[in-house]
Amino acid sequence: MTTFTSHQLVLTAIGEDRSGIVGELTQLVSECNCNIIDSRIAILGNEFTFIMLLAGDMAAISRVEHTLPVKSMELGLLTMMKRTSSHTESDYSAGYTLEYTGIDTQGTLSRVTRFLAEQNISICSLKSDTFEEEKQLHMRCVLEFNTPSELNFDQFKIKFEELSSISNVQYVFRRIR
Incomplete structure (x- = not known):
């Protein structure tokens, strides 16, 4: 399979974190003759989350759709699948990362993502978490x-400076493309 113009499937699996889940799922995908063209793993609480974008011909995608439910039950996973197509790039001038930190306050991520949406900015990835520092809960977020x-x-940077001041966060922008 040399191109990604074949059929595509987004597969999400969630379950209790334990050793071997990734191997089981990737083996199933391989045995169905699909290619993993993008993937993400996260541990949230005690739960394992694996998201994959698969590519393959119609028969391969159908095999995954039919064999995954049985394998999911065996592994104790909740799975979801959705057919999709190749991502169409929009007209963007540049790509950036935004990293911000501050004392954990409810609504900060919502304000930041709403602000970006108001500027017609497309979020490509987002990772946020909290950590304790000096007996106080802090938040950290990295967006691309x-x-x-x-x-x-x-x-845009002037407006974001106002938002960061209201939200009491420190931030850094980095151009990545």
């Missing part, structure tokens, strides 16, 4: 995003 061509980045 693409900016639209028409965005004035200097004005």
